[in-house]
Amino acid sequence: MRRLARLLRIVLTARRFGLLALVLEGMPATRWGRLLKGFGFLGLASARKRPRGERLRMALESLGPIFVKFGQVLSTRRDLLPLDIADELTKLQDRVPPFPAAQSKALIEEALGQPVDVLFERFDEQPVASASIAQVHFAQMKSRGEQPGREVAIKVLRPGMLEVIEDDLELLHTLAHWLERLSADGKRLKPREVVAEFDAHLHDELDLVREAANSAQLRRNMQGLNLVMVPEMLWDYCTPTVIVMERMYGIPIGQVDKLREAGVDFKRLARDGVTIFFTQVFRDGFFHADMHPGNIQVSTAPDTFGRYVALDFGIIGTLTQRDKQYLAQNFIAFFRRDYRRVAELHLESGWVPSQTRPDAFESAIRAVCEPQFERPLKDISLGQVLLRLFQTSRRFNVEIQPQLVLLQKTLLNVEGLGRQLDPDLDLWNTAKPFLERWMKEQVGTQGLSDRLREEAPQIASWLPDLPRLLYRRLSDENGGGQAQLLRELLHETRRTHQFLKGLLLAGVGFLAGAGLMHWWLLR
Numbered sequence: 001m002r003r004l005a006r007l008l009r010i011v012l013t014a015r016r017f018g019l020l021a022l023v024l025e026g027m028p029a030t031r032w033g034r035l036l037k038g039f040g041f042l043g044l045a046s047a048r049k050r051p052r053g054e055r056l057r058m059a060l061e062s063l064g065p066i067f068v069k070f071g072q073v074l075s076t077r078r079d080l081l082p083l084d085i086a087d088e089l090t091k092l093q094d095r096v097p098p099f100p101a102a103q104s105k106a107l108i109e110e111a112l113g114q115p116v117d118v119l120f121e122r123f124d125e126q127p128v129a130s131a132s133i134a135q136v137h138f139a140q141m142k143s144r145g146e147q148p149g150r151e152v153a154i155k156v157l158r159p160g161m162l163e164v165i166e167d168d169l170e171l172l173h174t175l176a177h178w179l180e181r182l183s184a185d186g187k188r189l190k191p192r193e194v195v196a197e198f199d200a201h202l203h204d205e206l207d208l209v210r211e212a213a214n215s216a217q218l219r220r221n222m223q224g225l226n227l228v229m230v231p232e233m234l235w236d237y238c239t240p241t242v243i244v245m246e247r248m249y250g251i252p253i254g255q256v257d258k259l260r261e262a263g264v265d266f267k268r269l270a271r272d273g274v275t276i277f278f279t280q281v282f283r284d285g286f287f288h289a290d291m292h293p294g295n296i297q298v299s300t301a302p303d304t305f306g307r308y309v310a311l312d313f314g315i316i317g318t319l320t321q322r323d324k325q326y327l328a329q330n331f332i333a334f335f336r337r338d339y340r341r342v343a344e345l346h347l348e349s350g351w352v353p354s355q356t357r358p359d360a361f362e363s364a365i366r367a368v369c370e371p372q373f374e375r376p377l378k379d380i381s382l383g384q385v386l387l388r389l390f391q392t393s394r395r396f397n398v399e400i401q402p403q404l405v406l407l408q409k410t411l412l413n414v415e416g417l418g419r420q421l422d423p424d425l426d427l428w429n430t431a432k433p434f435l436e437r438w439m440k441e442q443v444g445t446q447g448l449s450d451r452l453r454e455e456a457p458q459i460a461s462w463l464p465d466l467p468r469l470l471y472r473r474l475s476d477e478n479g480g481g482q483a484q485l486l487r488e489l490l491h492e493t494r495r496t497h498q499f500l501k502g503l504l505l506a507g508v509g510f511l512a513g514a515g516l517m518h519w520w521l522l523r
Contacts, residue, residue, distance in 0.1 A: 007174070018055050052084070056085060057091060061092065066164065070198055072090075074194065096130050097130065099130075099135065104135065107157070107241060111241045112239065118142075119142065119237075120140060120149075121139075124138045125137070132158070133205050136154065139244075151246075153231070153246070172195045173195055180192060208238070208239070209239065212235070215245070218316070221284045228272075228276050228307060233245050248311065249301060250297030253308075267421075267424075267425075270419070270421040271422075274427060277411070278430075281434075282434050286317075286319075288310055289410045296309065296417070297311065328435045334389075340358070343362040353396070368392045369385060372384070381427070383412035383414075
């Protein structure tokens with residue numbers, strides 16, 4: 001009964017904001033179709049005065065935090081949504097009233113196994129942040145001797161979240177199924193796939209240990225860069241429902257006036273943000289994928305002044321070597337206006353059906369991207385270029401990889417943030433060195449040497465077994481009557497084995513010499 005009441009509320013909310021009319025427009029003109037359309041269009045005079053994206057955003061906000069979170073995730077799928085809807089969904093804010101401090105304390109004590117008064121010298125009952133999944137309290141650890149206790153932030157998962165989420169997710173799966181059947185655009189928008197993606201994302205966020213691990217990895221990756229600070233996790237106090245981390249101090253990056261009063265160099269801050277992002281993408285293949293202003297601060301402490309402070313690591317993007325190569329080569333080909341190469345890259349990756357004509361794909365890419373290059377180079381948006389590439393690719397039945405969609409969404413965030421700080425930011429010239437350096441390392445002598453060094457243990461492990469494996473294989477195929485032939489083949493294989501070992505050593509020596517020569521020339 002409770003689930004049925006919730007479903008009824010969702011349907012009535014969709015009707016109130018004029019969303020049912022949008023869904024039912026493409027229905028066949030049958031008797032049931034006309035009846036449903038009539039129900040959907042009832043009472044929509046006021047709703048129709050607002051744009052469809054705004055109506056969708058308001059409906060999601062009225063349905064509660066889980067639907068707000070769904071809208072936030074949905075806003076990242078710009079490869080599927082019309083741009084007016086995607087832009088409006090980015091305005092969704094996780095403004096959720098905090099749950100009582102007494103309940104928060106009880107959850108902390110249950111997770112950590114000790115009373116709050118025993119664990120902490122001070123516990124701030126008023127949360128500093130409250131969202132749909134968790135809320136955050138500041139505290140101070142117990143003092144040790146004369147040394148004062150460490151200032152920390154405690155993130156606590158909302159109580160009863162799993163039950164609420166499971167109910168709403170089941171309803172979202174049902175609604176997605178209906179949308180796919182009733183709407184003309186249903187199959188193109190792939191609502192069931194989108195809900196499944198949201199389902200996985202939301203369950204990942206419910207495990208705070210996963211977020212703590214993401215934070216630790218990002219902190220380790222960024223240690224040598226000295227441009228961004230990531231809180232240290234106190235692993236003895238981290239559980240799936242409660243995590244305790246180092247408290248960070250800074251001004252939220254959205255408070256531009258306060259940053260200006262503090263004397264922060266906005267041009268440098270904008271460049272540093274781009275540098276951090278492209279380092280995470282092309283060096284590490286591990287990037288913070290939720291870089292909206294609420295998760296970023298700027299340090300004003302004397303010893304770390306002007307550095308970024310990153311928070312909230314529930315959403316992290318990862319890229320394989322193949323993903324990075326795809327991105328780097330596509331970006332370089334785009335800015336050389338080599339659309340033929342872009343089409344070839346898609347065919348080589350196997351993401352485009354083999355029967356696709358390269359010239360047709362090239363022509364479509366040119367039509368979409370050429371207008372971009374009529375602008376000054378500093379005004380070209382890498383995120384928009386990538387978005388248009390995805391939209392064009394989908395027309396040719398290309399299945400865009402989820403990690404690349406997440407990257408494109410984050411790149412748009414970084415661009416928007418950078419140009420808010422410095423309207424003259426030339427993103428391409430800031431990003432270009434990373435792309436060129438990465439390509440040089442991958443296809444040059446250094447890249448070949450690195451890959452050979454990485455594969456050497458594996459090669460060394462299977463080379464001694466090669467003669468025996470070949471002997472066994474030939475024995476199985478030819479039977480016992482070929483013993484003499486097999487002995488001769490085995491003898492030749494052993495000689496080949498020795499030759500290969502010598503060739504491998506010679507190759508390593510050559511590459512080492514070439515590397516030294518390259519270093520000497522660049523001194």
